[in-house]
Amino acid sequence: xxxxxxxxxxxxxxxxxxxxxxxxxxxxxxxxxxxxxxxxxxxxxxxxxxxxxxxxxxxxxxxxxxxxxxxxxxxxxxxxxxxxxxxxxxxxxxxxxxxxxxxxxxxxxxxxxx
Amino acid sequence: xxxxxxxxxxxxxxxxxxxxxxxxxxxxxxxxxxxxxxxxxxxxxxxxxxxxxxxxxxxxxxxxxxxxxxxxxxxxxxxxxxxxxxxxxxxxxxxxxxxxxxxxxxxxxx
Numbered sequence: 150x151x152x153x154x155x156x157x158x159x160x161x162x163x164x165x166x167x168x169x170x171x172x173x174x175x176x177x178x179x180x181x182x183x184x185x186x187x188x189x190x191x192x193x194x195x196x197x198x199x200x201x202x203x204x205x206x207x208x209x210x211x212x213x214x215x216x217x218x219x220x221x222x223x224x225x226x227x228x229x230x231x232x233x234x235x236x237x238x239x240x241x242x243x244x245x246x247x248x249x250x251x252x253x254x255x256x257x258x259x260x261x262x263x
Numbered sequence: 264x265x266x267x268x269x270x271x272x273x274x275x276x277x278x279x280x281x282x283x284x285x286x287x288x289x290x291x292x293x294x295x296x297x298x299x300x301x302x303x304x305x306x307x308x309x310x311x312x313x314x315x316x317x318x319x320x321x322x323x324x325x326x327x328x329x330x331x332x333x334x335x336x337x338x339x340x341x342x343x344x345x346x347x348x349x350x351x352x353x354x355x356x357x358x359x360x361x362x363x364x365x366x367x368x369x370x371x372x373x
Contacts, residue, residue: 153305182361191265192351192363205359239305241361248293248355249313254306 151176153242153255161261167228170258172240174221178253180246181223183215186237186257195238198223199246230262266290266356269364276342277372284367286352288333295335296353296361297326306351309337339369347371 154173162168174181183195194207198217215225221242227234237257243250268287276282286295294313298306310319315330323340339346349366356362 155305180359182359184363191365192353194360194362197359199359205357207360237303241306246359249311251308251311252296252353252361253308254298256305257303259303 153240153253155238155240155255155258157258158256159259159261161263162230163263164230164232166230167226168230168260169224169226170238170240170260172223172225172242172255174223174240174242175253178242178244179221180243180250181217181221182241182243182246182252183223183225184239184241185209186239187235192239195225197246204246227260232262235260235262265365266362267352267354267364269350269352269367271367272365273368273370275370275372278343279341282339282342282369284337284350284352284369286335286337286364288354288356290333290356292328292330292333292335293355295326295328297335297337298351298353300349300351300366302349309350342369342371344371344373 156171180199182197185193197205201217212228217223239257240255241252243252297309300306310326312328318327325338328335351366353361353363
């Protein structure tokens with residue numbers, strides 16, 4: 150079966166712009182989480198959605214937002230981009246998002262802010 | 264500081280030699296995940312350990328979970344160039360959020 154699909158894979162944006170990243174989870178998975186990965190901070194949790202509801206949120210400013218649709222597909226949006234937002238954004242999918250569920254990751258979306 | 268501490272930060276091993284990576288939690292572990300990542304790519308799921316004392320193997324990679332010590336170890340036997348990459352441990356330390364260690368970079372020299 151298809152894995153976790155993230156689009157786009159690479160993108161370059163200018164400071165002040167906004168960006169939307171998309172994630173299609175594995176079929177049947179209802180939990181989608183987003184992570185930001187940078188060389189300095191490692192993998193940082195952004196938020197987790199289950200059945201269109203945000204269940205947990207990391208320590209990121211309000212410029213970072215997300216949503217989940219009824220088909221479990223998820224999007225994250227970053228508004229007013231800053232240079233420090235340049236990172237690999239990873240999406241993860243699991244059945245329920247709780248301990249004991251295998252969690253699969255997509256290939257990520259590379260965002261460069263110039 | 265990281266809630267999950269990985270050691271070592273990096274290691275270089277001769278092809279054919281064994282290696283061990285440790286992951287120690289500052290909080291109670293409710294299961295632990297191991298992933299492998301090539302730089303700039305997604306995380307590849309290796310193993311999930313749920314019970315204290317549990318041990319799982321995937322090819323030449325074996326992982327163990329010691330709940331009492333709040334620690335897990337990943338052991339690679341007879342390393343090959345294909346084992347090179349970044350190994351990350353993750354755990355549910357809070358609801359619906361997977362926390363990660365900083366990663367261990369493994370280099371395998373021919």
